[in-house]
Amino acid sequence: MVTAAIWPALDYSRVPYRLYHDDEIYAREQERIFRGPVWSYLGLDSEIPEPGDFRATWVGDTPVVFNRDKAGAVKAFVNRCAHRGALVRRELSGNAKEHICIYHQWCYGLDGSLMAIPFRRGIRGEGGLEPSFEMRRHGLRPLNVDNINGALFGTLAENPEPLEDYLGPPILHQLRRFLDRPVRVLGYNRQRIRGNWKLYAENTRDNYHASLLHEFLVTFGLDRSTQTGGVRMDARHRHNITWAEADSDTDELAHEAYAGAGVRNDFLSLKEPSLVAFRPERGDKLNIAITSLFPSAVFVQISNSLAVRQIRPRGVGEVEIFQTMLGYEDDPPEMTLHRLRQANLVGPAGLVSMEDGEAIEIAHRASRPDLDRTTVIELGGGGVISDRDYRVTDVPLRGFWSYYAELLGIEPEGAVR
């Protein structure tokens, strides 16, 4: 049984490998995080525009359906029949008047309530359910649902913290910036990585690795750690925004910094430069804005490519990254084409992201044999967890672990928050 004693350092600068590999810890995460007080990203309002439109998704291991009811409200519920525990809605998306489990045809409404049961009164008065059976007690388990500019979030907590409080002002601001106009889904992609889901959650908060692992960023001039940028968190440090401003450094400065660091610093050019060309879309210069939400969503702007990633744990040793590629509804065709080209940057085949799949797999593989040894998280210093106006840092990882420890009930006395 894991306890607060697992942490060798009170600032979460040492994370025991056990936390990535232990089945019991995984089960506890599902219970206390995903089925606990957090808000999870479900999908987008624009994915279910009409009454009856539904989509299937996941909250941790729990299958969930969200749909639009007849009155136009979004409802979400656990996709599991109250009768025998089978998946009710098997399709990933569609339009329906009700949800019927194929096993015994129990029928649920768009609000998740149980509406009809075949042979409820039996046949010729024989069999069926007792008259005392209460239909209203056997609906699909509902989620609380809320919405930030069309991004739908759900929680299995019965009395959740309000979503806006859960996110906090800087994150809320960033999501509203990202979703300042109605979005249009350009497509989906999926990646199955043989590693623990938290390695991915850490990866998206790790600004230090970006221009080192993803050499394309520096080599082809898309993003360098010499640009103006930093990390910004909510008050509880559970979420993080990694940001950078376009054209805020010079080739000379970058060349010198990377040469001094002993890493590659020859800059190449593309035959098709529009692949990395940033077209400012609003009154700021941000060309990198990666907003990681605890526990499992990431809103990603890299240049003009826009995406939401959902981190879907699949047991202790595998994770699916489900990514929704976005544009805005009012994008002219030429801008849509630009985004489709820049979609080359991200996802499982992304020119600046494919390496993450490999990095996570090698970290998962090599850490497994030695569960009591630890990682080292000290870029930007140990101790206090706070925002930084520089990029060579992994401080937001310690924020992630701090809230993780609190939810799992393994927060040591005197630990930083």
Add this chain to the structure above:
Amino acid sequence: MTADHTRVCDLLAEYGALIDLGKFYEWLDLFAEDCRYQILPRENFDRGLPAALVYCDSRAMLEDRIRALREANKYNIHTDRHVIGLPRILDDGLAVEAPFAVYQTDQEGETRLFATGLYRDQLEISGPRLKIRDKLILLDTFAIPSLLATPL
């Protein structure tokens, strides 16, 4: 003028072999000067959604992809093996469909099925050779195992 079955088979055999040999710059020569190459998850194709995993709508973009693969990208160390099925030649003889499977083998000899799907090619005749003008790879295995680096 149409492409005969033998020449189409030769082109597909060459296509798979050059990737499996890691001869990506020679593989590029199988494409026409004006070409398009995309890997589209079937999930998107079925819903009429345009976003691809790899989308190169010019020869220059395809060349950039290969250059990035050689110069910048890091990926799982592996070899590919293309198994390309019998082509189905449609319409004017220059539209071709062929099913494919790509297996990946790691450094310790473990093989896994990496991808299966359908090639939908538009070819053009270029002197004695056939070249690929438009290649749409409809990817059935759209839950990408690990990552997708080398071309399908």
